[in-house]
Amino acid sequence: MSTPQVLFAYFAVAMTILSLLVVTRRNPVxxxxxMLVLFIHIAALYLFLNAEFIAAIQxxxxxxxxxxLFLFVIMLLNLRKExxxxxxxKQWLYSIAISVLFVFFLVLIVGNITVIPPPGPYTADVIKSxxxxxxxxxxxxxxxxxxxxxxxLILLVAIIGAVVLAKKRxx
Amino acid sequence: xCIKNSNMSETFVPSDYFPVVIFFIFALLIGFGTxxxxxxxxxxxxxxxxLYPYESGNPPVGEPRYKFSVKFYIIAMLFVVxxxxxxxxxxxxxxxxxxxIFGFAEMMLFVFILLIGYIYVWKKGAFDWE
Numbered sequence: 001m002s003t004p005q006v007l008f009a010y011f012a013v014a015m016t017i018l019s020l021l022v023v024t025r026r027n028p029v030x031x032x033x034x035m036l037v038l039f040i041h042i043a044a045l046y047l048f049l050n051a052e053f054i055a056a057i058q059x060x061x062x063x064x065x066x067x068x069l070f071l072f073v074i075m076l077l078n079l080r081k082e083x084x085x086x087x088x089x090k091q092w093l094y095s096i097a098i099s100v101l102f103v104f105f106l107v108l109i110v111g112n113i114t115v116i117p118p119p120g121p122y123t124a125d126v127i128k129s130x131x132x133x134x135x136x137x138x139x140x141x142x143x144x145x146x147x148x149x150x151x152x153l154i155l156l157v158a159i160i161g162a163v164v165l166a167k168k169r170x171x
Numbered sequence: 172x173c174i175k176n177s178n179m180s181e182t183f184v185p186s187d188y189f190p191v192v193i194f195f196i197f198a199l200l201i202g203f204g205t206x207x208x209x210x211x212x213x214x215x216x217x218x219x220x221x222l223y224p225y226e227s228g229n230p231p232v233g234e235p236r237y238k239f240s241v242k243f244y245i246i247a248m249l250f251v252v253x254x255x256x257x258x259x260x261x262x263x264x265x266x267x268x269x270x271x272i273f274g275f276a277e278m279m280l281f282v283f284i285l286l287i288g289y290i291y292v293w294k295k296g297a298f299d300w301e
Contacts, residue, residue: 044188061251061254065247065251065254065255069244069250075239075243076239076241131265133265133266136262137265137270138270141266141270141274142270145277148259148277149284152256152280152284153284155256155285158251159291159292160288162245162248162252163245166241166245
């Protein structure tokens with residue numbers, strides 16, 4: 001196995017183990033902290049796809065902001081009683097069996113597909129020569145101008161929604 | 172899967188980020204190392220009085236964890252939203268010279284729409300703690 005394969009194998013195995021740790025921890029705060037490690041690993045996986053900007057966003061938004069939100073929600077709920085109760089229902093064995101079957105077929109199908117990416121103006125060499133974020137910026141603020149401006153409206157909805165939902169509980 | 176099927180071209184190896192990996196390893200080593208050093212070096216002679224949160228103070232009553240105020244949730248939610256806004260500024264700032272005055276105008280529109288939200292939040296008093 002070559003070095004990138006070893007690195008990729010590490011991240012794949014680590015992410016599987018970390019995901020299992022997230023769903024099996026009894027203390028929800030521990031789950032969130034394992035999820036933080038998981039998100040950092042996912043960021044590394046984006047680097048393997050040559051998506052440096054997405055990797056940075058993964059750290060800044062997911063690990064930085066969204067996990068803080070998760071943590072606050074967990075503290076808001078105060079899950080003392082839920083922590084002592086049974087977490088998995090009786091059908092968890094069937095769920096695992098179906099998941100394993102699904103993964104088996106997925107590997108069977110995906111293993112037979114060779115991915116030939118469609119040729120476009122932004123090849124790996126072009127991106128490498130002018131810088132990844134420069135390319136993202138140029139495309140995002142010219143070709144994808146409308147989705148970008150729509151994003152601001154969606155963010156506005158999120159702001160108003162958060163205030164409307166939470167403000168009622170304060171009063 | 173992409174690793175398996177592509178013929179291992181140079182671009183798939185994020186080798187530029189090797190220093191970041193070293194940084195992470197050192198951060199972990201220093202973090203866990205100091206904790207381990209503390210466990211090894213410090214004497215451990217606990218007794219009930221010493222384990223109280225406030226030695227020679229009031230004995231603690233009730234749960235150490237209590238319900239957080241919903242105010243924290245608003246702050247976290249608004250932080251997420253404005254964090255996303257800040258992320259959009261990064262590629263804009265990098266490509267600023269290529270985009271010209273049109274790029275400036277569209278970002279001003281973007282920031283203006285979010286400024287409306289900011290003023291709304293401010294007027295609603297979501298930033299007031301009391």
